[in-house]
Amino acid sequence: MGEAGKVQGDKLTELFNELVAKRIIISMNVVGAGFDRLTCITGITTDAGGSYLLVDPPDDFEGAVAVKDLWHLRFNFNGPDILEYIFSTRGGKFCEQGLKIPFPEHVERLQRRRNFRVKTLTGTQMHFQLKKIHGVIDLINVSLGGVYGVLTKHNFKFIRGPVLKIDQQIYDVSLVFPGDHDRPGNTVYVKKAEVKRVEHDQDRGYYRFALEFDEMEKQEQNKLTQVIYDLQRWYLQRRK
Numbered sequence: 001m002g003e004a005g006k007v008q009g010d011k012l013t014e015l016f017n018e019l020v021a022k023r024i025i026i027s028m029n030v031v032g033a034g035f036d037r038l039t040c041i042t043g044i045t046t047d048a049g050g051s052y053l054l055v056d057p058p059d060d061f062e063g064a065v066a067v068k069d070l071w072h073l074r075f076n077f078n079g080p081d082i083l084e085y086i087f088s089t090r091g092g093k094f095c096e097q098g099l100k101i102p103f104p105e106h107v108e109r110l111q112r113r114r115n116f117r118v119k120t121l122t123g124t125q126m127h128f129q130l131k132k133i134h135g136v137i138d139l140i141n142v143s144l145g146g147v148y149g150v151l152t153k154h155n156f157k158f159i160r161g162p163v164l165k166i167d168q169q170i171y172d173v174s175l176v177f178p179g180d181h182d183r184p185g186n187t188v189y190v191k192k193a194e195v196k197r198v199e200h201d202q203d204r205g206y207y208r209f210a211l212e213f214d215e216m217e218k219q220e221q222n223k224l225t226q227v228i229y230d231l232q233r234w235y236l237q238r239r240k
Contacts, residue, residue: 012107015107016044016053017044020041020044022080023040024041024229025039025229026076027076028058030068030073031073033065035064037059038232038235041055052101053102054098054099055099056098070090071089071090071101072090074088082144083110083111085107086110087106087107087108089104116144116228117141117143118231120141120142120177123178128172129172133163135154136153142175142227143228144213144224144225145213146193146211147175147211148211149208150206162198162209164195169192169194172190173189173192174187174189186223188223188227190216190220191217192213192215194211194214197210
């Protein structure tokens with residue numbers, strides 16, 4: 001399933017069964033309504049009309065489709081191979097299990113990788129060391145490809161301007177994800193990252209940074225993937 005192209009037939013059913021079994025997060029867009037939410041496929045069902053996907057309905061979905069006689073939905077997700085998959089459906093209805101939408105004829109598998117960004121929990125930080133500078137960035141969001149956050153601490157009291165600059169590379173970064181009574185915390189290590197964007201909030205006097213991961217061990221990448229899936233599921237559960 002590693003090549004780009006259409007997934008259809010038995011392979012399509014296998015793909016959706018895997019999404020259900022692994023509770024893989026998907027993005028659902030109501031075309032023409034400006035509505036885009038994370039959700040998941042909870043099952044597959046068949047009746048006299050054909051095969052259908054059962055989808056967990058996001059918040060406010062009913063309002064987004066209230067004026068539409070025929071639902072037009074677009075979905076995308078990162079598959080088990082981390083490639084991006086997209087498909088669309090027309091029609092569907094509410095049912096006891098959530099949303100019941102027509103089984104698509106095919107799913108398009110793209111060659112590019114797409115990294116979902118997910119909002120981090122309070123207390124999530126990125127620690128970095130740059131020569132004599134030790135800095136802490138409070139993270140706003142994270143993806144498999146990078147992070148975005150606010151520099152809140154560094155040990156140089158009289159430094160002017162941003163501590164990090166665009167295209168600057170930093171090494172041996174640690175991402176610290178807090179835990180709670182339900183789950184332990186986790187730390188993910190990044191061997192090399194690069195600054196892609198610098199924003200200055202003049203009113204508050206702080207800097208926000210977007211960084212892209214350039215080098216990670218496979219084990220750390222797997223840990224980060226699990227952290228992101230756990231965060232997505234946590235947000236999905238909170239809305240119920």
